[in-house]
Amino acid sequence: MKKRLVVAITGASGAVYGVRMLQVLSQLDDWESHLVISSSGALTALHELTMRRPEIEALADVVHNVRDIGASIASGSFQCDGMVIAPCSMRTLAAVAHGLADNLITRAADVMLKERRRLVLLARETPLNLAHLRNMTAVTELGAIVAPPMPAFYNLPGTIDDIVNHTVGRTLDLFNVEHAGLLQRWQGLKKTAALVKESVSREHLISI
Template sequence: MMRRIVVGITGATGSIYALRLLKKLNSLTNVEVHLIISSSGVLTLHNELGIRINKLHSMVSVVHNFKNIGDVLASGSFRTDGMLIVPCSIRTLSAIANGLSDNLIVRAADVSLKERRPIVLMVRESPFNLIHLRNMISVTEMGGIIFPPMPAFYHKPASIEEMVDHTVIHAMRLLNIEVPGPVWEGI
């Protein structure tokens, strides 16, 4: 059965997480990926990784216009299996927490929350101030998962790519997408 996953990319630092996530999802034959990327996300992707948005187009099933709040992703009748916002800017977190659906990423997140579909926000900003934390609490109370991309070291990563992949795999597992990767097996 084909799974339908929405991926939002915003202008926060951490474009490498988005790229690795899309590569992992693209390697799965049973996942249809719907991508929304903000204009700031496009700039950050180019600034951090030196790549342009068209490189991502080949890794996804459908690219949606960030400004089109009338898109199918803006409706609960368009069934999805979850959403990941990778990376998630503080602006996007704030808009989601306060119901300000002024772009398609935030509107699709709002739909995920109202339809009780899983949504993971890889919030990229630190340190957090009280407003950030309150917005994270608000989204968590609504059913969202706040997942700042913090590397784990128990699997003894040998590269930045292994650290990023471990984080991305963990986020995918939160949407019940099983992919091979290290798991904690206890001491």
């Protein structure tokens, strides 16, 4: 049986993260994606990516209506490897933190927590107020992983795609999804150390 990952897209900035994740999963024969998009998520994706809901849904293996609390992913008996909410709005974060299973996204997230499955939230807001921070603490204590899509710069990104792919790759790592070409993994400071050594040697020669 294929491994299954539930992907939810909510109404925070960063719809590209969820979409890119679906694009990567669609290329993997051993993974099956289950998508849920909130109405705000669809609106944000249209604004940021000029992608309409049908275009995004076409990337997923299975699509669920956010209002269908009777969907398969609403039950703990549905076997899957976890769920990622990318991006995760502060409203969705708060609902998950307080167990408010008021739509399919928050219900499925609640299922992940009660079944002790991996739940990753790409919480997207800045700056953070105390309510945001407390909700992040609460979901972490419940067993979720809060992974804000903060860009890394040690990989020397040259494009927005580089930044997005790095975050998506690191997120998929949390589910043991094998992927290639998404990110440059840290190899240590050997190259930088060599450059520093060369620079110090030059300065020494100049001083002589």
